[in-house]
Amino acid sequence: MNATGxxxxxxxxxxxxxxxxVGGIFLYTGLMKALHPDDFLxxxxxxxxxxxxxLMNGIAATLPWFEVICGLLLCLGVAVRGTAxxxxxxLVPFTGxxxxxxLALHAATGTPFCAIRFxxxxxxxxVLICRKLFENTLLTLxxxxxxxxxxxxxxxxxxxx
Amino acid sequence: xxxxSKPAVLRSLLLEAAVVGVTGLGLALLANQISPRGLVLxxxxxxxxxxxxxxxxxPSPAGLGRAASDARGSExxxxxxxxxxVKLDEVLRWQADPRRERGLIVFVxxxxxxxxxxxxxxxxxxxxxxxxxxxxxxxxxxxSLADQVVIYCNGGDCTDSxxxxxxxxxxxxxxxxMAVFVGGIGEWKAGGSPxxxxxxxxxxxxxx
Numbered sequence: 526m527n528a529t530g531x532x533x534x535x536x537x538x539x540x541x542x543x544x545x546x547v548g549g550i551f552l553y554t555g556l557m558k559a560l561h562p563d564d565f566l567x568x569x570x571x572x573x574x575x576x577x578x579x580l581m582n583g584i585a586a587t588l589p590w591f592e593v594i595c596g597l598l599l600c601l602g603v604a605v606r607g608t609a610x611x612x613x614x615x616l617v618p619f620t621g622x623x624x625x626x627x628l629a630l631h632a633a634t635g636t637p638f639c640a641i642r643f644x645x646x647x648x649x650x651x652v653l654i655c656r657k658l659f660e661n662t663l664l665t666l667x668x669x670x671x672x673x674x675x676x677x678x679x680x681x682x683x684x685x686x
Numbered sequence: 687x688x689x690x691s692k693p694a695v696l697r698s699l700l701l702e703a704a705v706v707g708v709t710g711l712g713l714a715l716l717a718n719q720i721s722p723r724g725l726v727l728x729x730x731x732x733x734x735x736x737x738x739x740x741x742x743x744x745p746s747p748a749g750l751g752r753a754a755s756d757a758r759g760s761e762x763x764x765x766x767x768x769x770x771x772v773k774l775d776e777v778l779r780w781q782a783d784p785r786r787e788r789g790l791i792v793f794v795x796x797x798x799x800x801x802x803x804x805x806x807x808x809x810x811x812x813x814x815x816x817x818x819x820x821x822x823x824x825x826x827x828x829x830s831l832a833d834q835v836v837i838y839c840n841g842g843d844c845t846d847s848x849x850x851x852x853x854x855x856x857x858x859x860x861x862x863x864m865a866v867f868v869g870g871i872g873e874w875k876a877g878g879s880p881x882x883x884x885x886x887x888x889x890x891x892x893x894x
Contacts, residue, residue, distance in 0.1 A: 559717070559721065559723075560723065561723070561798070561800060562718070562721075562723060562724065562725045563723075563725065563731075563798060563816055563817075564798050564800065564801075566725060566731060566816075567798065567816065567846070570732070571844070571845075578729075578730040578731065578732065579727060579728060582725050582726070582727045582728075582729065582731070583727055585725055586714075586715070586718040586724060586725040586727060587711060587714035587715055587718060588714070589714075590713065590714035590715075590717040590718060591710045591711060591714040593714075593717075594710045594713055594714060595706070595710065598706065604702050604705070604706050606699050606702060606703075607699060607701075607702025607703040607704075607705065607706045608702075608703075608706050610699060610700075610702075610703040611703050611706050611707050611710070614703075630842070643842060644840075672699070684698070684702060685702050685705060686698040686701055686702055686705075
């Protein structure tokens with residue numbers, strides 16, 4: 526384990542806590558989706574981004590497990606910066622899609638934006654979209670912090686290369 | 687190995703991300719294969735017309751295509767195809783109608799197992815259009831004897847009730863006997879009506 530010493534700095538603690546939180550969230554939400562991939566496929570279809578069945582099935586089948594793997598790597602501290610970069614790369618477009626769908630619902634129903642709620646396929650069931658967007662923004666920022674962080678405290682193998 | 691220069695750091699970061707991406711994808715595919723709940727990648731869960739374009743001639747036998755469901759899932763699309771769409775007040779009347787107890791009015795829930803167990807319109811049968819083979823025989827037998835079949839899903843963007851309506855029509859249930867409750871379970875709950883939790887006719891009623 527790449528501990529920097531017996532007494533971690535505040536920065537070390539901040540980074541390791543961020544890593545565990547982001548990893549834990551990915552692990553939980555990934556598992557929730559992986560256990561019900563057909564639900565996730567159905568929700569994915571409602572986004573109407575992909576229509577080709579093989580591609581749609583492929584995304585619904587792999588994305589949840591991919592999240593689980595990213596969560597595990599972050600929690601264990603393996604390839605941290607690369608995994609964090611991949612996590613951010615997943616979060617940004619997904620958050621964009623959630624926003625796009627929420628705006629479409631807002632325009633169609635006239636419901637106040639922050640009162641709009643639907644199951645966004647995030648693994649946490651039906652949610653208020655304002656809150657989900659806020660959470661995703663925080664998660665993206667936390668991921669970006671991990672990409673830039675140099676602390677290797679508590680990491681099993683902080684970088685592969 | 688020590689990497690100090692910025693381009694080298696960036697390169698190693700991108701390489702690491704690529705390795706995580708490719709390895710993760712491979713492991714994820716493997717996990718899906720091993721998982722008893724894994725998806726069959728080559729299966730068309732929405733029917734064959736998902737790959738094609740909707741035709742003016744009408745629905746495909748499967749009737750579950752995305753392209754087709756764009757036109758059919760919406761209220762206007764369903765109406766164009768002769769399906770009646772109904773609002774909450776009418777659904778409530780049918781729910782209270784004594785004919786429901788005799789099986790002459792049947793509610794069909796087009797959502798997934800978990801959502802159904804979490805709460806459905808009391809007495810509704812579940813029929814997931816993703817897995818029609820699971821309950822088609824049972825649902826068809828019940829719906830064939832009914833005067834009125836009311837189909838619903840989540841409401842909002844949900845098109846699964848439309849998909850079920852097409853499946854049942856293709857299986858022989860007359861369109862005139864079917865109605866799609868487009869507001870779905872969302873409108874039902876918003877109206878404060880009770881939900882039945884667990885299996886059909888479990889009797890476990892809860893107010894949302």
